[in-house]
Each structure stands twice: as structure tokens, then as C-alpha cells.
Amino acid sequence: MSGFKTYSYPGIGGWDRTSGEISGDVNAEVDQAFENVEANLRHAGGKGWSQVYRVVTYSTDLKATHDRIIANYRRWMPDHQPAWTEVGVARLGLDTMHVEIEVEALDPEGAAAAKATEAAKAE
Incomplete structure (x- = not known):
């Protein structure tokens, strides 16, 4: 066991979490995608974007999304x-x-707990 607790989320889009609908406004879609990442990380027990160490964004129109991605x-x-x-x-x-x-995120507290569990098993 590595002693790390990580979260890996491929393919989070900008759909409304209640209706599943995607806004026709590209900026709103980008905003919602970032909010969805935050919600997924927190739902899994993480602290959100503050634990993210790697991000890949895929866009069908880089000119339309680039500045909004940077703002988010x-x-x-x-x-x-x-x-x-x-x-x-x-x-x-x-x-x-x-x-x-x-995104990929690392949970340091989860990593410490995993190391403690591993050490206890070794005793």
C-alpha cells in the first residue's frame, strides 16, 4: 500500500447536478463544471479544489472557454x-x-490515516 489517499475524477462536465441539463451558455457551463468538481471531491470526503494537484481541461472551442477556465x-x-x-x-x-x-487530488489527512493503519497492521 502506498500510504496515499487520492481522488481521481475523469470527465466531469458542466451539467446541472439536479436536472442533468447543460447550459447553452459556455461560460455558465465552465462555471458549473468547476462547481461539479468541488462537489464531487467534497462528497468523497475531500476538501475540494485545495487538494487538487493535476488538472486537464478538454474543450471543443479553446477560444470560447480559455479565459473562463483561467477565471475559475x-x-x-x-x-x-x-x-x-x-x-x-x-x-x-x-x-x-x-x-x-x-482532476487528481491528494488528501494529506487521508494519507496520514492510511499510514497509521498500515503501521498498525505491521505490529
Whole structure:
């Protein structure tokens, strides 16, 4: 066991978490995608964007999404700058999608708990 607790979320889009609908406004879709990442990380027991160390964004229109992604990056991660890769793609999972986010996060508290459990098993 590595002693790390990580979260990995490929393919989080900007759909409304209640209705599943994707906004027709690209900026609203980007905002919602970032909110969805936060919600997923917290639901799994993490602390959200503050634990993210790697981000990949996929966009069907880089010019339309780039500035809004940067604004969200600054909003959700004002105190750190995870590695970010921005990829232009021809299409995403749904025809109405313009952006998708993939993240990896490390939970230091979860890592410490995992190490303590591993040490207890070794005794």
C-alpha cells in the first residue's frame, strides 16, 4: 500500500447536478463544471479544489472557454497552482458539451490515516 489517499475524477462536465441539463451558455457551463468538481471531491470526503494537484481541461472551442477556465482556476485555487493541461477536442461525450474537466487530488489527512493503519497492521 502506498500510504496515499487520492481522488481521481475523469470527465466531469458542466451539467446541472439536479436536472442533468447543460447550459447553452459556455461560460455558465465552465462555471458549473468547476462547481461539479468541488462537489464531487467534497462528497468523497475531500476538501475540494485545495487538494487538487493535476488538472486537464478538454474543450471543443479553446477560444470560447480559455479565459473562463483561467477565471475559475483563480477562483477555486487562489493559493496554489496545480499542473494544468488544456486540450482542444473535436467532440465530447454529449453533443451539447463544450468542456470537460479531469482532476487528481491528494488528501494529506487521508494519507496520514492510511499510514497509521498500515503501521498498525505491521505490529
